[in-house]
Amino acid sequence: MDLLQLKYFQKVAELKHLTKAAEELHVTQPALSQTIAKLEKDLGVQLFNREKRQIRLNHYGEAFLKKVNVALNALEEGKREVKDLAGLQQGKVSLDTTFIPHFPEVINQFTKKYPNVNFDISQASSQKIKEDLLVNGKIDFCISCHPFDYKGFRNIPIQREDIVLVAPKTHRFANITTLELSEVSTEPFISFKKEQQFRETVEDLCLKAGFEPNIICETDDFQTINKLVASRLGVTLLPKSLVKKSKLTTVVNIKNPTAERVYYLSWRENRYLSLAAQKFRESLIEHYTQLSVGNEKH
Structure with a gap:
């Protein structure tokens, strides 16, 4: 079992379609099928139910996916932590956000101060998708109108x-x-x-x-x-x-x-946040705190 197998497995589980997964992974479908088959052989069980063109996780696959997500997220967090320890000034901040007033101002101010930090911003159409992204460690933060009612998550009203x-x-x-x-x-x-x-x-x-x-x-x-x-x-x-x-x-x-x-900034407490992400969180909270104080004076 190797890292490539786990990444391929995760992508197939996400898309539930071999051809689409192969396209996103930039590999041929036969190569992807062989990798998944080898992983199943190593584990001694089938992970998917195959129905015509669709491929879906069975109960073995669902149990294994939970552990794979944890493992791959931990490796990604470790990579970011090593970069921070090495003193790199660049970084990446990933978040999903509902439309929120003045948010572009926060991004502009932050990127002027930290020009080497990149942002990966999504706008999921439903609260369920937002929750999945944050719970599964796909993003650092979420800005939404609903606090995350899960143990181990922080929610701060910012606007x-x-x-x-x-x-x-x-x-x-x-x-x-x-x-x-x-x-x-x-x-x-x-x-x-x-x-x-x-x-x-x-x-x-x-x-x-x-x-x-x-x-x-x-x-x-x-x-x-x-x-x-x-x-x-x-x-x-x-x-x-x-x-x-x-x-x-x-x-x-x-x-x-x-x-x-009410707009909430939410994040998972046990997720490693890069220095860039930590700085952005500080800047975001500070910006909306000052904005709120200014509005109260007027």
């Missing part, structure tokens, strides 16, 4: 943002600044698709106000939502930072229920 109602300028709400959410119970809603995290937030807020939103149009793009509201198709709820200024729409604050979005 709060109001959720507002956006309506057409010709709407009956155009001349008011604040309302109770129950007042829009009969309105047609434009919303994100169910796969998007914010959709769940909208539905929860409406249920707290005593109604289910009448969603007549769904999209996965906030700019499209703003345009559809401007066209007088319906109203929407959005984080304030995603509202596009327009002469065709009006923004109304919500006083009941409390409508806000």
Whole structure:
């Protein structure tokens, strides 16, 4: 059993498809199949159930994958630690983030100070995918609107943002600044698709106000939502930072229920973090702390 076999096994388990795995690994499918077969021979059991073109882990494979993930993550962490001990100034920070106000500013400031640090940033569409990435050690940090309710994980709230109602300028709400959410119970809603995290937030807020939103149009793009509201198709709820200024729409604050979005920075406590990742975490928390203090003064 060697490291290459473990990496190949992990990739096949992830993609559940030999051809796709071979393409990502830049090897031929026969070579990949032979490597997996040799690994199974070394272990004395089959790790996959093969069904036509698909290949899925059996219970032996699922048990083995957990240990392989731990082993490969440990090796990756060891590599980063050795680089840090060697005094290398460069590094890599990996994170998955929900759209958060001012985040590009944090990245820009950090890269100016540490120009040799690289970022690997993803934006997973669901909380489940975010959790899998962090729990399995694929990323250093996660920024999301839900804290990770797992033992051994830290969650720090770094930013709060109001959720507002956006309506057409010709709407009956155009001349008011604040309302109770129950007042829009009969309105047609434009919303994100169910796969998007914010959709769940909208539905929860409406249920707290005593109604289910009448969603007549769904999209996965906030700019499209703003345009559809401007066209007088319906109203929407959005984080304030995603509202596009327009002469065709009006923004109304919500006083009941409390409508806000809390962003959390989460990480696994027992994961080795490179010096670059540690510095970035410090910079991120400091930036949003200062931003919060500045907002309170105003």
